[in-house]
Amino acid sequence: MDIRIENISKTFGQHPAVNSVSLEIRSGELIALLGPSGSGKTTLLRLIAGLEHPTGGRIFFGDEDASRKSVQARNVGFVFQHYALFKHMSVADNIGFGLRVRPRAQRPSRREIRARAEELLDLVQLPGYGERFPAQLSGGQRQRVALARALAIEPRVLLLDEPFGALDAKVRKDLRRWLRELHDKTGHTTIFVTHDQEEAIELADRVVVLNKGVIEQVGTPDEIYDTPASPFVHQFIGEASSLPVTLSNGEVWLADRATGLRSEGNGEAILYFRPNHIEVVEGCSGCIAGVVVGSRRVADTRRVEIEIGAGRHRVEIDLPVGHPAGEGSRIAFRPTRWRLYLSGASENAAPRKVAVHA
Amino acid sequence: MTVENMLVPSAAGTAAPNRYEATSETRGVRIVLIAIAVLFLALFLLLPLAAVFMEAFRGGIQAYFAAITEPDALAAIRLTLTVAAIAVPCNLIFGVAAAWAIAKFEFKGKSLLTTLIDLPFSVSPVISGLVYVLLFGAQGYFGPWLSAHGIQIAFAVPGIVLATIFVTFPFVARELIPLMQEQGTGDEEAALSLGANGWQTFLFVTLPNIKWALLYGVLLCNARAMGEFGAVAVISGKIRGLTNTMPLHVEILYNEYAFSAAFAVASLLALLALVTLAIKTFLEWRFADGIAAAGRSH
Numbered sequence: 066m067d068i069r070i071e072n073i074s075k076t077f078g079q080h081p082a083v084n085s086v087s088l089e090i091r092s093g094e095l096i097a098l099l100g101p102s103g104s105g106k107t108t109l110l111r112l113i114a115g116l117e118h119p120t121g122g123r124i125f126f127g128d129e130d131a132s133r134k135s136v137q138a139r140n141v142g143f144v145f146q147h148y149a150l151f152k153h154m155s156v157a158d159n160i161g162f163g164l165r166v167r168p169r170a171q172r173p174s175r176r177e178i179r180a181r182a183e184e185l186l187d188l189v190q191l192p193g194y195g196e197r198f199p200a201q202l203s204g205g206q207r208q209r210v211a212l213a214r215a216l217a218i219e220p221r222v223l224l225l226d227e228p229f230g231a232l233d234a235k236v237r238k239d240l241r242r243w244l245r246e247l248h249d250k251t252g253h254t255t256i257f258v259t260h261d262q263e264e265a266i267e268l269a270d271r272v273v274v275l276n277k278g279v280i281e282q283v284g285t286p287d288e289i290y291d292t293p294a295s296p297f298v299h300q301f302i303g304e305a306s307s308l309p310v311t312l313s314n315g316e317v318w319l320a321d322r323a324t325g326l327r328s329e330g331n332g333e334a335i336l337y338f339r340p341n342h343i344e345v346v347e348g349c350s351g352c353i354a355g356v357v358v359g360s361r362r363v364a365d366t367r368r369v370e371i372e373i374g375a376g377r378h379r380v381e382i383d384l385p386v387g388h389p390a391g392e393g394s395r396i397a398f399r400p401t402r403w404r405l406y407l408s409g410a411s412e413n414a415a416p417r418k419v420a421v422h423a
Numbered sequence: 424m425t426v427e428n429m430l431v432p433s434a435a436g437t438a439a440p441n442r443y444e445a446t447s448e449t450r451g452v453r454i455v456l457i458a459i460a461v462l463f464l465a466l467f468l469l470l471p472l473a474a475v476f477m478e479a480f481r482g483g484i485q486a487y488f489a490a491i492t493e494p495d496a497l498a499a500i501r502l503t504l505t506v507a508a509i510a511v512p513c514n515l516i517f518g519v520a521a522a523w524a525i526a527k528f529e530f531k532g533k534s535l536l537t538t539l540i541d542l543p544f545s546v547s548p549v550i551s552g553l554v555y556v557l558l559f560g561a562q563g564y565f566g567p568w569l570s571a572h573g574i575q576i577a578f579a580v581p582g583i584v585l586a587t588i589f590v591t592f593p594f595v596a597r598e599l600i601p602l603m604q605e606q607g608t609g610d611e612e613a614a615l616s617l618g619a620n621g622w623q624t625f626l627f628v629t630l631p632n633i634k635w636a637l638l639y640g641v642l643l644c645n646a647r648a649m650g651e652f653g654a655v656a657v658i659s660g661k662i663r664g665l666t667n668t669m670p671l672h673v674e675i676l677y678n679e680y681a682f683s684a685a686f687a688v689a690s691l692l693a694l695l696a697l698v699t700l701a702i703k704t705f706l707e708w709r710f711a712d713g714i715a716a717a718g719r720s721h
Contacts, residue, residue: 116612137618149613153631161619167625218617 066126066221066254068113069093073122073132075108082108084278085122095248096256105278106258107226113256114224114335115139122223126221142215142253148207150199156210157182157195163218185213188247205236212244216251224256229264241268262302266290274298296406299337306380308353308373309408310336312320317405320374325351325399333408338400339384340368345398354397355380357390371396428484475693478686482521490676491691492685499672500663500691502580506655507648510587514644518595519637523629525596526603527611537600543592551589552657578660583668586654591644598640599633606632646699650692704718 068090070284083105090096097105107359111117113124115136123132131139136381150159158165161184164173173181186192189209199207208228215223228244231235234297245268248255254316259265265272266286272288274281274297282294293299298309312334317326319336326336355373362368364384369390373380390396448456478488490496510543524530525537543551559576567578576582610632614624630637652670659666661675669692676685 114616116616136612137620138617139619141616143613143616144611145609147609149609151610151613151628151631162614162619162627166614166617166619166623214613214617 068222068254069125069255070109070113071123071125073109073112073124075112076120077115081159081278083112083119086275086278086280087122088273088280088283090254090256092254094254095245095268095270097265097272097369098122098256098258099260099262099265099272099301100275101260103277104275106260106275108278109275110224110226110256110258111221114141114143116143126200128347140218140221142218142220142223144211144215144223144225144228146230147410148199148211150207150211150214152199154198155195156186156191156197156199156202157211159199160185160195160214160217162214181217182213185217186218189213190243193328194252203236204232208231208232208240212247216253220253223253223255225255227259228257229259229261243379244268266302274301276301286392293337293404296335296337299404299406304340304381305337306340306382308336308378309376310334310405312405319353320376321372322354322374323351328405330405330407334405335408336400336403336405338403340381341366342402343382343398343400345384345388345396347397352397352399353380354395357392357394357396359392360384360390369396445447448609472693475686475690477539478683479690480564480683481686486683487687487690490681490687493684494671495664495667496672496684496688499667499669499688502583502667503649503669505580505646506584509584510591510648511645513588514595515641517592518599518640518644519633521596522599522633523625525600526606527608540593540596543590548590548653549657552586552654555586555589555647555658559585564700577658578662578666580666582658583655583666586658587648587651588612590651590654591647594644594647595637595640597716598636598643602636603629604634612686635710639703642699642703646696680713 068088068280070086070088070090072085072087073083074081074085086105086109098109100106108117112119115131115134115138119132124129125131126139129295151162151216154162157179161178164178164181167173176180182195183192188192189212190214191206191209192414194210199210202210212225212228219226227241232240241264259266264377266289269286271285272289273284276297277344282289282298284294286291289298289302293302299305300307308319310324312330312332315327315329317324317328317334324336328334353373355371357380358370358372360367360369365386367386367388368381369384369388370379370381372378384390447453490499517716521536521540549555556577557571558565559582560566561570561577563577566577574581576585589602610628611624614628619627650670651668652674656671656674659668659671661667663672663675667675669688673689673721675690676682677703
């Protein structure tokens with residue numbers, strides 16, 4: 066089911082949670098709504114489900130305007146962050162609930178509902194768990210029951226709110242892979258909300274990065290990571306350091322020193338680069354230099370914090386574990402991949418990318 | 424011997440080294456505290472309760488049964504049960520509706536409604552009785568119109584029912600609101616997203632989640648409905664055999680120095696209360712798992 070969102074807005078009191086967001090989702094896609102808390106990602110999901118009513122804008126399911134329809138009529142499968150399983154019902158009854166409450170004419174027989182529940186339990190790899198109660202299940206199992214319950218009504222779209230938020234790291238990784246496989250098998254259009262960029266990048270076909278109620282960027286995980294459209298995306302996805310720089314004469318200047326980076330344009334800008342996209346240079350003519358103020362081990366590299374110039378800006382770079390630079394020693398480097406954003410305007414305005422160097 | 428055991432200083436816990444807990448008190452303090460609690464309970468609860476039954480049976484079993492089968496006493500028992508049978512369902516419906524509205528929705532005047540629900544708790548029952556006399560009595564606002572149409576409310580059963588409903592108004596709602604607020608709307612949203620309509624959501628999801636609190640509320644409401652004195656005393660007019668409820672009947676007998684008859688009827692009231700408690704305890708014991716599960720948030 067294609068989903069088209071047109072200028073949708075939702076305001077709670079004075080506070081705009083979602084501000085004129087437009088988005089097109091293709092049938093069968095697995096989409097991540099990614100953003101920090103308060104970015105409006107859950108509100109957007111609930112708007113699509115019909116659990117919230119928009120203050121403005123429209124939502125189309127295929128060619129049909131769904132925005133004035135009730136949550137029941139939209140036929141969406143919604144998996145809640147805390148699962149919201151019915152505690153007093155067995156797992157099988159939970160899964161069959163959506164079929165049992167159908168109007169009599171469309172309601173399958175008791176036996177058919179039972180068979181469908183068994184089938185879905187097999188699909189979510191919990192065969193034989195039908196008689197148990199939610200309290201007897203682990204977090205990961207509850208999550209899968211909640212998913213089976215949402216799938217039971219043959220939804221047109223599957224919506225998941227922080228599906229792995231309440232699980233521990235190991236279970237989360239397993240479930241992530243499993244959800245991807247399930248999606249590929251069933252082919253539902255799926256939208257899930259997460260604040261975990263790693264989860265979004267690993268799982269989704271396309272990632273929608275939200276911040277303060279607006280979309281910062283929509284793209285494949287590669288696009289989001291390699292060509293971030295705004296300073297916010299650059300900082301939110303992966304690690305990033307930033308430095309205020311000046312552009313003039315086709316060069317990038319840090320205070321009065323040339324950084325050795327070339328760029329068109331004039332005026333103030335902010336330079337972004339990732340800790341691993343640097344090269345250490347000897348003898349500094351055209352580089353960024355600073356004093357090491359701390360370091361820590363990150364997986365296979367040493368992440369070194371460096372204080373730069375009179376502005377005392379701190380950036381992080383990755384060095385080989387064996388690198389001799391110790392606290393207090395001077396080090397010079399040059400970013401190998403970097404991006405510039407014109408400063409002056411606030412971070413949330415439209416992307417102001419001026420240069421891309423990969 | 425494990426390392427942990429070796430770390431415990433063995434000399435300090437000579438009597439029972441493994442039973443030392445951070446939150447426990449010394450033996451002497453425990454005895455004193457328990458004694459105070461037991462003494463207090465005995466003095467203020469058990470002794471009066473025992474006295475009621477002892478006084479009731481002072482004249483012998485036959486006198487006891489004569490007192491409770493006497494026509495006026497039977498009328499009082501019948502009236503009390505009737506009033507409770509009307510007032511409790513009314514407050515059950517109102518309480519669920521009010522708690523549902525307050526816990527699950529945001530609307531203007533919500534805090535006013537919450538305050539209003541508490542009003543019967545803060546107003547003296549005598550005043551609630553007086554209010555209904557003022558409204559429906561012969562000299563009251565609606566009195567002349569009502570008597571012109573042959574409807575009797577004050578000093579009759581309808582008045583008693585109204586006053587009882589007023590006094591027992593908060594019990595069910597008060598029991599449900601905190602629970603429903605804590606449970607939030609997650610389960611209801613899940614049911615709606617699965618296609619259930621409002622009534623199905625209430626019946627299959629909300630009601631099972633609140634059934635224990637609802638039962639407590641109803642039991643408390645019932646106990647109070649049967650035992651209410653002040654409001655009923657004012658509005659009933661205390662007409663023997665007609666508008667006398669059990670508590671009023673006890674008082675009348677007592678004022679007439681018919682002590683053992685008074686205590687006999689009082690013992691029946693006490694018995695009703697004890698039965699209520701027994702039902703509650705039984706249900707708690709029988710469905711302990713269900714109650715624990717319902718109390719737990721997701």
